[in-house]
Amino acid sequence: MxxxxxxxxxxxxxxxxxxxxxxxxxxxxxxxxxxxxxxxxxxxTARGDHLGPRVVETLASWNLLDVFFAAGAEKRLGAKWVADGEVIFTSRMDDLPVPHPYYIVxxxxxxxxxxxxxxxxxxxxxxxxxxxxxxxxxxxxxxxxxxxxxxxxxxxxxxxxxxxxxxxxxxxxxxxxxxxxxxxxxxxxxDYERPFAVLFGPRGELQDPRNEITSYMSRNGGVSRIPRIQGQWKIGLAIDKADIGHWKAADQAERQRLLAERAPELASMETEVAGFYPVxxxxxxxxxxxxxxxxxxxxxxxxxxxxxxxxxxxxxxxxxxxxxxxxxxxxxxxxxxxxxxxxxxxxxxxxxxxxxxxxxxxxxxxCAGPERMDTEIPEMRAIAADPDAHYRYRMTMAGYADQLEAP
Ligand SMILES: Cc1cc2nc3c(=O)[nH]c(=O)nc-3n(C[C@H](O)[C@H](O)[C@H](O)COP(=O)(O)OP(=O)(O)OC[C@H]3O[C@@H](n4cnc5c(N)ncnc54)[C@H](O)[C@@H]3O)c2cc1C
Known part of the structure; x- marks a missing residue:
C-alpha cells in the first residue's frame, strides 16, 4: 500500500x-x-445551538449566512429572565444598532x-x-x-x-x-460541581415567535427554556451530580414535577432526556x-x-x-x-x-443555593433600571462590547 x-x-x-x-x-x-x-x-445535536449577532456578521462576511438559513436556521431576537412569574430582565437584540440584530438558532x-x-x-x-x-x-x-x-x-x-x-x-x-x-x-x-442536563420537548401550545431564551430563576434552582428549530424546545439546567441517576430513571410525570419545582410555567411540558454534560x-x-x-x-x-x-x-x-x-x-x-x-x-x-x-x-x-437569587436578581434589576448599563449589557451579549472586541 x-x-x-x-x-x-x-x-x-x-x-x-x-x-x-x-x-x-x-x-x-x-x-x-x-x-x-x-x-x-x-x-x-443537544450541544450549543445559537450564534450571536457578532458571529452572524462574520458568517455573512464569509458568505455562509444564507447557507445556515437554507439549512433551517431561525432568528432569535433576545432573552428574558423570569422570577416568581415576573419578567425581571429582558435582553432584546432587535433594536440594537448592529448589522444583524439577532442570534441564529x-x-x-x-x-x-x-x-x-x-x-x-x-x-x-x-x-x-x-x-x-x-x-x-x-x-x-x-x-x-x-x-x-x-x-x-x-x-x-x-x-x-x-x-x-x-x-x-x-x-x-x-x-x-x-x-x-x-x-x-x-x-x-x-471541574465544576454541577453537570448540565439537556431535555428536548415539543413546543405544543407554548409558542414564542421571537424564539427567545427564557431563564426561570427560583430558590429550587434555575432552568432555561430554549427554542430549537422545527417547533421544539430545549431545556437546560444545572443539576447535582448525585441526581443524574434520578433524572435518567424519571418518567414523564416525574420530569414534569422536577421542572415545575424550578418553573411552574413548565409543569405541563413533555420532555425527553437529551444528555448530561460534565462541565x-x-x-x-x-x-x-x-x-x-x-x-x-x-x-x-x-x-x-x-x-x-x-x-x-x-x-x-x-x-x-x-x-x-x-x-x-x-x-x-x-x-x-x-x-x-x-x-x-x-x-x-x-x-x-x-x-x-x-x-x-x-x-x-x-451554586445551587437560594443565595444565588439574592445576588443575581438585584443585580439584574439594577441593570434594567439604568438605560446605559442595560444597553451596554445587550451590546455585550451581542458580542460588540466585550473584551474580545477591544482593539
Ligand atoms: C450542553 C451544551 C450547550 C452548549 N451551548 C452552547 C451555545 O448555546 N452557544 C455556544 O456558543 N456554545 C455552546 N456550547 C459549547 C459548544 O458546544 C462548544 O464550545 C463547541 O462545540 C466547540 O467547538 P469546537 O469545534 O472547538 O469543538 P467540537 O465541536 O468538539 O469539535 C471537535 C471536532 O474534532 C474532532 N476530533 C477530535 N479528535 C480528533 C482527532 N484525533 N482526529 C480528527 N478529528 C478529531 C471531533 O470528532 C469533532 O468533530 C455548549 C456546550 C454544551 C455541552
Missing part, C-alpha cells in the same frame, strides 16, 4: 463547529486545505454539516476532507518552529496519508491531539506554537450555560484570518509563525480576561 503525500497550505484537524466553519471560511481565499475528521457520525450537528457541505461542493476550492480518520500521529519540528511538520493518518477505507502542511489549525476539541503533540500545557483547569474549564497556556494554532475548545472550554463556546471559537477564527499571510507566502514558515505569534499576542490576552469572567459566572451557575 502506498502512502499518499499531501502538502496543503493549511491542515485543519477536526471538523466540528470551529473546524467546519473555518474550512468553509477559507474558501475563495486561495489557500489549499486538507481537513481531517475522526468521526463520521453527526455531532451531538440551528441544531448543533447542522451548524457543522452546513459549512462542511459548502466546502465539499465548491468546485473552485482546493479542499480535501479525510473522514473518518483519526488525526493523532503528528510530527513536530524546527522547520515548523515547533509546530506540526507532518501528520500520518489512515482513512477507514485503508488509505494511508502523510500530510505536510505549511500551517496547521487544531480544531479537535477539548481532548485535542494537536495540543498534546505541540506540547501546549493546560494553564487553567477547573470543565481547560485553557491552554498558549494558542500558537510556530506554524500551528489552536482554535475553539482545543484551547479553551466555556461553561455551556454561558452559550459562548462556539461563538468564541468563530470570533477567534475571524481574527485569525486577518493575520494569515497571502497564499503565495505560506511556504515561508518564518512569516507564518510570526503572523500567528502576532495573532496570539493581539487576541489571547483579551480572550483570557473574557474567559476569567466566564469562569466567575460559571462558578455562580454552579
Amino acid at each position: 502506498t502512502t499518499k503525500v499531501l502538502t496543503p497550505d493549511i491542515l485543519i484537524a477536526g471538523a466540528g463547529i470551529a473546524g467546519a466553519a473555518i474550512g468553509a471560511g477559507l474558501r475563495n481565499r486561495g489557500y489549499s486545505v486538507v481537513q481531517v475528521e475522526a468521526s463520521n457520525q453527526p455531532l451531538d 440551528l441544531n448543533h450537528n447542522l451548524i457543522a454539516t452546513a459549512p462542511l457541505d459548502v466546502s465539499l461542493n465548491d468546485p473552485n476550492y482546493d479542499y480535501t476532507l479525510l473522514r473518518p480518520a483519526n488525526a493523532k500521529n503528528y510530527e513536530t519540528g524546527d522547520e515548523a518552529h515547533g509546530g506540526v511538520t507532518a501528520l500520518h493518518v489512515a482513512t477507514a477505507d485503508g488509505q494511508d496519508f502523510t500530510i505536510k502542511p505549511r500551517m496547521a489549525i487544531g480544531c479537535d476539541g477539548r481532548t485535542s491531539r494537536v495540543r498534546t503533540a505541540c506540547n501546549f500545557k493546560i494553564a487553567k483547569a477547573y 470543565i474549564r481547560r485553557e491552554a497556556d498558549h494558542w500558537v506554537r510556530g506554524t500551528t494554532v489552536l482554535i475553539g475548545d482545543a484551547c479553551h472550554t466555556v461553561h455551556p450555560a454561558r452559550g459562548q463556546g462556539m461563538n468564541f471559537g468563530l470570533r477567534s477564527a475571524a481574527r485569525l484570518f486577518t493575520f494569515l499571510p497571502e497564499p503565495s507566502e505560506m511556504a515561508n514558515a518564518e512569516l507564518v509563525s510570526t503572523r500567528l505569534a502576532e495573532y496570539e499576542a493581539a487576541v489571547k490576552p483579551l480572550a483570557d480576561q473574557q474567559l476569567d469572567f466566564n469562569h466567575e459566572r460559571g462558578l455562580i451557575m454552579d
Whole structure:
C-alpha cells in the first residue's frame, strides 16, 4: 500500500463547529486545505445551538449566512429572565444598532454539516476532507518552529496519508491531539460541581415567535427554556451530580414535577432526556506554537450555560484570518509563525480576561443555593433600571462590547 503525500497550505484537524466553519471560511481565499475528521457520525445535536449577532456578521462576511438559513436556521431576537412569574430582565437584540440584530438558532450537528457541505461542493476550492480518520500521529519540528511538520493518518477505507502542511489549525476539541503533540500545557483547569442536563420537548401550545431564551430563576434552582428549530424546545439546567441517576430513571410525570419545582410555567411540558454534560474549564497556556494554532475548545472550554463556546471559537477564527499571510507566502514558515505569534499576542490576552469572567459566572451557575437569587436578581434589576448599563449589557451579549472586541 502506498502512502499518499499531501502538502496543503493549511491542515485543519477536526471538523466540528470551529473546524467546519473555518474550512468553509477559507474558501475563495486561495489557500489549499486538507481537513481531517475522526468521526463520521453527526455531532451531538443537544450541544450549543445559537450564534450571536457578532458571529452572524462574520458568517455573512464569509458568505455562509444564507447557507445556515437554507439549512433551517431561525432568528432569535433576545432573552428574558423570569422570577416568581415576573419578567425581571429582558435582553432584546432587535433594536440594537448592529448589522444583524439577532442570534441564529440551528441544531448543533447542522451548524457543522452546513459549512462542511459548502466546502465539499465548491468546485473552485482546493479542499480535501479525510473522514473518518483519526488525526493523532503528528510530527513536530524546527522547520515548523515547533509546530506540526507532518501528520500520518489512515482513512477507514485503508488509505494511508502523510500530510505536510505549511500551517496547521487544531480544531479537535477539548481532548485535542494537536495540543498534546505541540506540547501546549493546560494553564487553567477547573471541574465544576454541577453537570448540565439537556431535555428536548415539543413546543405544543407554548409558542414564542421571537424564539427567545427564557431563564426561570427560583430558590429550587434555575432552568432555561430554549427554542430549537422545527417547533421544539430545549431545556437546560444545572443539576447535582448525585441526581443524574434520578433524572435518567424519571418518567414523564416525574420530569414534569422536577421542572415545575424550578418553573411552574413548565409543569405541563413533555420532555425527553437529551444528555448530561460534565462541565470543565481547560485553557491552554498558549494558542500558537510556530506554524500551528489552536482554535475553539482545543484551547479553551466555556461553561455551556454561558452559550459562548462556539461563538468564541468563530470570533477567534475571524481574527485569525486577518493575520494569515497571502497564499503565495505560506511556504515561508518564518512569516507564518510570526503572523500567528502576532495573532496570539493581539487576541489571547483579551480572550483570557473574557474567559476569567466566564469562569466567575460559571462558578455562580454552579451554586445551587437560594443565595444565588439574592445576588443575581438585584443585580439584574439594577441593570434594567439604568438605560446605559442595560444597553451596554445587550451590546455585550451581542458580542460588540466585550473584551474580545477591544482593539
Ligand atoms: C450542553 C451544551 C450547550 C452548549 N451551548 C452552547 C451555545 O448555546 N452557544 C455556544 O456558543 N456554545 C455552546 N456550547 C459549547 C459548544 O458546544 C462548544 O464550545 C463547541 O462545540 C466547540 O467547538 P469546537 O469545534 O472547538 O469543538 P467540537 O465541536 O468538539 O469539535 C471537535 C471536532 O474534532 C474532532 N476530533 C477530535 N479528535 C480528533 C482527532 N484525533 N482526529 C480528527 N478529528 C478529531 C471531533 O470528532 C469533532 O468533530 C455548549 C456546550 C454544551 C455541552
